[in-house]
Amino acid sequence: SQTIHQWPATLVQPVGSPLSLECTVEGTSNPNLYWYRQAAGRGLQLLFYSVGIGQISSEVPQNLSASRPQDRQFILSSKKLLLSDSGFYLCAWSESGNTIYFGEGSWLTVV
């Protein structure tokens, strides 16, 4: 069966510091991968999605970036965090581009 792992689970970072969130999927090949953000009291916002290694589509202009160095690895990064980057970050995967399954999520607080 397929599993998705995401880390770290929580982190507190000062404004201007870098960020790296990592996600890996097991039990499938060539999955579609996604990064979502859920701000407090708000819906899920799609940040990036990828249909293959090195193929990244950005949905929202921001100071975040994503990379897919391996088939089942997806990384969310920032060089300099803003206060507004605080939120619940969710990695997700799908096989057909249809049903999406989420990882456990990462709580980011920028102080």
Next chain:
Amino acid sequence: QKEVEQNSGPLSVPEGAIASLNCTYSDRGSQSFFWYRQYSGKSPELIMSIYSNGDKEDGRFTAQLNKASQYVSLLIRDSQPSDSATYLCAVNSNFGNEKLTFGTGTRLTIIP
């Protein structure tokens, strides 16, 4: 206009009653529809998917789709306190375009 709309709630339902959650969407070309449950502080988990008009039942859950009215709903029978959560409606507007659009969710509270 929001692409996927849900009543934010909170919706309070007595234990054992039927909870009815509603969702409307704006894109008539939408093909796939999903309900996710999200407990506080946790990630969303898939409850049901529905692709054709009509009802789809899975245990205590029934999803209903009406494409003509651009409306999808989730019924929870015999509601339990463990059903208390936020329920997210998601829509795939173009089959295979790799993306889902989510509503903001309805917070459901089951009252013992």
